[in-house]
Amino acid sequence: SQTIHQWPATLVQPVxxxxxxxxxxxxxxxxxxxxxxxxxxRGLQLLFYSVGIGQISSEVPQNLSASRPQDRQFILSSKxxxxxxxxxxxxAWSVGRVRGTEAFFGQGTRLTVV
Amino acid sequence: AQSxxxxxxxxxxxxxxxxxxxxxxxxxxxxxxFWYVQHPNKGLQLLLKYTSAATLVKGIxxxxxxxxxxxxxxxxxxxxxxxxxxxxxxxVVSEGSARQLTFGSGTQLTVLP
Numbered sequence: 501s502q503t504i505h506q507w508p509a510t511l512v513q514p515v516x517x518x519x520x521x522x523x524x525x526x527x528x529x530x531x532x533x534x535x536x537x538x539x540x541x542r543g544l545q546l547l548f549y550s551v552g553i554g555q556i557s558s559e560v561p562q563n564l565s566a567s568r569p570q571d572r573q574f575i576l577s578s579k580x581x582x583x584x585x586x587x588x589x590x591x592a593w594s595v596g597r598v599r600g601t602e603a604f605f606g607q608g609t610r611l612t613v614v
Numbered sequence: 615a616q617s618x619x620x621x622x623x624x625x626x627x628x629x630x631x632x633x634x635x636x637x638x639x640x641x642x643x644x645x646x647x648f649w650y651v652q653h654p655n656k657g658l659q660l661l662l663k664y665t666s667a668a669t670l671v672k673g674i675x676x677x678x679x680x681x682x683x684x685x686x687x688x689x690x691x692x693x694x695x696x697x698x699x700x701x702x703x704x705x706v707v708s709e710g711s712a713r714q715l716t717f718g719s720g721t722q723l724t725v726l727p
Contacts, residue, residue: 506657543704544717590657599710600646600665605657
């Protein structure tokens, strides 16, 4: 069966420090991969998605970047964190090129920028 | 363009009573619809999905939802609430692939003893 791992679970970082969140998927090949952010009391905002290695699409302009160095690995990064980057970050995957398919989510990373 | 509206930001029910979480959608095409549940500081778990098959969809943990095209609704129900159902619930619409998922703003369900 397929599983998705996301780490760390919680992170407290000072303003201006770098960020690296990692997500890996097991049990499937060539998944679509996603990074979402969930701000307190709000819904989910899609930040990035990827349909293949090295292929990244950004949904919103921001202080963050994403990379996909391997088929089942997706990394969210920042060179210098801002206070506004605080939130709950969720990685997700879905079967590629299938209409009506759902996304499967990791357990999330609670990021607090101080 | 697609959109989804969850009509209640908070719902409180007593344990053992029915649950109704309301969701209306807007879509130019035949949409796929989903309900997810999120417990505090956890990821989202799929409860059920509708993809143009039967209009009454049964999900996990006793939840079900009915797709009503004429009302553009996809309300989530459960006959009898359990304390473990307390969580946030998201209604989601998609006109295409998973990268086109649009999430509602969520409904916080509280279950009172």
